[in-house]
Amino acid sequence: MIWNLGSINIDNFYEVPHLPAPGETLAARSYGFGLGGKGANMSVAAARGAAHVSHIGAVGPEGRWTRERLMEYGVDIPHIAQVQTPTGHANIVVDDQGENNIVLFQGANVQLTEAIIGQALTEASPGDYLLMQNETNGQEYAAQTAQSLGLRVVYAAAPFEADAIARLLGRIDLLVLNEVEAAQLEQATGKTPQALDLPDVVITLGEKGCRWVSNNSDRQFDAYAADAIDTTGAGDTFTGFLVAGLDRGMSMEGAIDLALRAGALMVMRRGTADVIPDLKEIQDHFRT
Numbered sequence: 001m002i003w004n005l006g007s008i009n010i011d012n013f014y015e016v017p018h019l020p021a022p023g024e025t026l027a028a029r030s031y032g033f034g035l036g037g038k039g040a041n042m043s044v045a046a047a048r049g050a051a052h053v054s055h056i057g058a059v060g061p062e063g064r065w066t067r068e069r070l071m072e073y074g075v076d077i078p079h080i081a082q083v084q085t086p087t088g089h090a091n092i093v094v095d096d097q098g099e100n101n102i103v104l105f106q107g108a109n110v111q112l113t114e115a116i117i118g119q120a121l122t123e124a125s126p127g128d129y130l131l132m133q134n135e136t137n138g139q140e141y142a143a144q145t146a147q148s149l150g151l152r153v154v155y156a157a158a159p160f161e162a163d164a165i166a167r168l169l170g171r172i173d174l175l176v177l178n179e180v181e182a183a184q185l186e187q188a189t190g191k192t193p194q195a196l197d198l199p200d201v202v203i204t205l206g207e208k209g210c211r212w213v214s215n216n217s218d219r220q221f222d223a224y225a226a227d228a229i230d231t232t233g234a235g236d237t238f239t240g241f242l243v244a245g246l247d248r249g250m251s252m253e254g255a256i257d258l259a260l261r262a263g264a265l266m267v268m269r270r271g272t273a274d275v276i277p278d279l280k281e282i283q284d285h286f287r288t
Helices: 038-048 061-072 114-121 139-148 162-171 179-189 234-247 252-266 279-287
Strands: 002-005 009-015 030-036 053-059 080-082 088-094 100-105 129-133 152-156 174-178 200-204 210-214 218-221
Touching: 002 038, 002 114, 002 139, 002 234, 030 038, 030 061, 038 053, 038 061, 038 129, 038 234, 053 061, 053 114, 061 080, 114 139, 129 139, 129 234, 139 152, 139 162, 152 162, 152 234, 162 179, 174 179, 174 234, 179 200, 200 234, 200 252, 210 252, 218 252, 234 252, 252 279
Parallel strands: 002 053, 002 129, 009 088, 053 080, 129 152, 152 174, 174 200
Antiparallel strands: 009 030, 088 100, 200 210, 210 218
């Protein structure tokens, strides 16, 4: 089982001809909203990757529908608390090339208490996974508790913050980050991925695929061809399917291949959690 301590956001989408320059006012061609947040995205992806997922998080009074949406997508929601702080949200601007920039309000995502996290993890079993990102509070407590209970800890290092990773390094079994974040981490620590002394590090490389660094290997995997229209949520989809594959007993190579397929299909869609593909869609697409 996967326990995901993760953010839940309301995503606002604005389609524009190009990303706005500093000081520029730009009219959007369209507007939409949906379920998002790195945590919610990864929970949905893992559930659609056939894993049993329980989300640990918080929403405000106006965010009740996000809990219901997660449940519709197969995610367990008993450990999503309702607090008085507004639900986190993200304003996402997407250009004609599928590139984006995002303004994020953390909101309820940083109002988690140790009681909320601890109560959830009392139901975990040795061998389960704890998945986290850097969009909530409580990460150190969660990692320490999970490690004491025999869970495997996966940390997706975004949004990147070197200090956040440094506080968790001794408790991480799998670190997932993109190539920009990997470069930032090396600059901050003076250590290459191999020198971090972690069992596994997976570095996503966008259209170039990904790189897996372990104690005894350093391998690169090619991406699957895709006509990208929106890269939003692709990395979250990759991570969710990666952990789902591992939780289902797949090898790292097999889980990475599944995650790359899911990510390739995701970039061909506009949106975040609401459009993450499921296993059947992935199998059907890559069968042709």
